[in-house]
Amino acid sequence: MRQMKLGLFLAPGGHHMAAWRHPEAYPDGVSVKTYLRFAEIAERGCFDLLFVADVFSFSPRAKRVDAFRLEPLTLLSALAMTTSKIGLVATATTSFNEPYNVARKFASLDHISGGRAGWNIVTSSANEAPNFGIDELSEHAERYRRADEFTQVVRGLWDCFEDDAVIIDKKSGAFFEPSRLRVLNHEGKYFKVRGPLSLPRSPQGNPVLVQAGSSEDGKNLASKYAEVIFTIQRDLESARAFTRDIKERVISFGRNPAHALVMPGVLPIVGRTRQEAQDKYELLQSFIHTEAGLLQLSRSMGVDLTGADVDKPLPDMDIAKLPQSRSVSIYQQSKRENMTVRETYEKLVVSKGHRQLIGTPGDIADSLQEWFENDGADGFNIMPPFTPGGLTDFVDHVVPELQRRKLFRTHYEGSMLRDHLGLPRPAARAG
Template identity: 45%
Template sequence: MTRQVHLNAMFHTAGEHLVGWRHPSSPADPSLDLAYATRLVQRAEAARFDALFLADLTGIPDSKPSVLERVAVTNDSFEPITLLAALAAVTSRIGLVATASSSYNEPYTVARAFASLDHISGGRAGWNLVTSLNDSEARNFGYDTHLLHADRYRRAEEFYDVVEGLWDSFDDDAFVHDAASGRYFDPERIHRLDHRGERFRVAGPLNVPRPPQGRPVIAQAGASEPGRALAARIGEIVFIAGGGLEGSREQYADLKARAAALGRDPDGLLVLPALSPIVAPTRAEAEDRFAELEALLDPVVALGDLEYWLGGVDLTRYDLDGPLPELPPSNKSVSTAERIYTEARASGLSIRQFAKASSATNDRYTIGTPTDIADHIEEWSTTGAADGFNVVFAQLPDTLDAFADLVIPELQRRGLFRTEYEGTTLREHLGLARPASRWAA
């Protein structure tokens, strides 16, 4: 049987491209439109995507007002778990993955929210554990600056352990609901956590029954050394980006080896590189569609995006027609900043040219015909670079509709992607086992 790929639909309703909201076929005010979000996720479910994924920040980014006023990706958006709970009511199969920060939350709150989402959706919830990115998030939670990189990953390790323990508070059969005897649950099948660690003291138990999936699916995206270590220990979906085919093969092999060294089944960790497809019946049409989108990109926004991912540095202090200089280390996404430096040096472009050419993430765009996109997916998923893809939709609804109408049928024709859902939970879609409770013995 041909190996099946997993497809995760990542999108913000305004589109993930910095100027996706400006495209003539996109609504200019989509972020708080629940009806529009419903139309998009139902389209993804009809295409049989494994899951919908919502990225998130807990604050408006640290960027110049001249940049912020021109972008929609992060400035106005629903809190993701709230949105996914609403979307659970209008879908039946597609997985629902939300981001929640371990730096600016408490474990009990996160455990309760995702257990609730898993129950509401009938076992379709997933948690993307992040450590957050910037000082603007920190200032919303009583800190002057963002937690140091190493500190926030140590916090994330313990945070996850507490959440996982809380999800096991009730045995699967703890609730008897015996109206005749008046016995609602069996007190012998409820467990206190009594966690006392370096950063958290949590008694438990959680006041939500064990989730239908045992535990919601865990997603992770760390690419730095601490990030990879965390992903290898807890990640069931691991999002990666950058580095091209060879870079993805390196990350894929490294993550699988790390998981195996920790006693995990490597097949229980699914590696999903980012893929942002621009697809049309002909390559010329696809190139025209991408050029149309790029023409809307203001140079101020392109430069501001580059500044953001480099840690908030003001690049206007440097010669924009010169090369990107060495800058102080970033406390945001360390791996992203390192990748950008590597690409900038290799490109030979000036700061101005590199900002326009890359928009920090343009390496993800795959532009071409349905055959071109399917060839890309097949090569990566059959040569040790991917178990599937985190499909990023630059502009909506067009890129989602084109992928669903043109690429999905080609993948199905090749036997690479499902024609129907075979299960009802996200774990079933991903081929992941339902974990036993720590108290099962």
């Protein structure tokens, strides 16, 4: 029977915009002990994976604890030592890296963790470029063309050695079988990489590929390569349309749609009663700092609203000129429901645009089940509103409810991320 996949989207403090100010939240985003604790709880809940996002800039105006971040691969190497089953997924950008470095890091993590690594491919944004000597980041389509070639090179490097290439026979002195090595010799528009990688093929063959772009180019990159697709979906109808669109594109690239798992983000606020859940939500809302709200709204809209009057409606905008599809939906909903600027950020961006579920374990399981059984999702990227409390609430109360309904595993059957996700181990690609 098909079962849902669950990921933990790691965020120090939590995913609600003001989570770190919650009295029970661990606000220290750079303490490894904090992350060890979260990983342990998620593994107790049999989660498929945990995910560490990454960006390469810091805004001096930031009012969120997750503005500070540990380098993800370094962090995941530490978590690999204290966990044994859960998948370990991190973001690495194709805009400010070389494929050789990325291939090597994720192959190393796959070896270190015994086959639990996953790479979230992103193309990054302009405000990160000045940290890499780049005055102007190339335009969107160009970034995705580079990302496509980058991904091919990374996979090529992972496949240089066949699975049975390594011999290491002390007696005969045979180290590896040369006929099982294919030097890459890649020469493309963006990269010239000889290879091979200085590592044998990793336990999963290839670490799992993850993608989260929602533009046309983003969806095409996801459909061509990704085995897990993260996305922001707020209602079932849009989630179904998105999932259908992705699966059709996956098929058009000659891939199996069951091997491209769509996992929208969900911010669950769990209470023993609906009233308790609502109280938890309102407590979190009370911590929102006006400046932080305006900053998050500006980020989500791609428009500078930091000077806006919070008690007035959003200024009128030309929707044709809004930068992202997400900006249009926030703008339209805010206008339709006559919201003030404050109401807009309080209602629409506190969870970075992701769906919020507020209710009892049964309510939350009902909603996840509805999406899962109606082609809206293959699983969910769980975004605890504050941590660790919001995570333990989910693991101790919602996970058992999903297990009772046979919608989620009660124990791990395999030990690699590909086993949990039901993904095949790719054979090394020849030439």
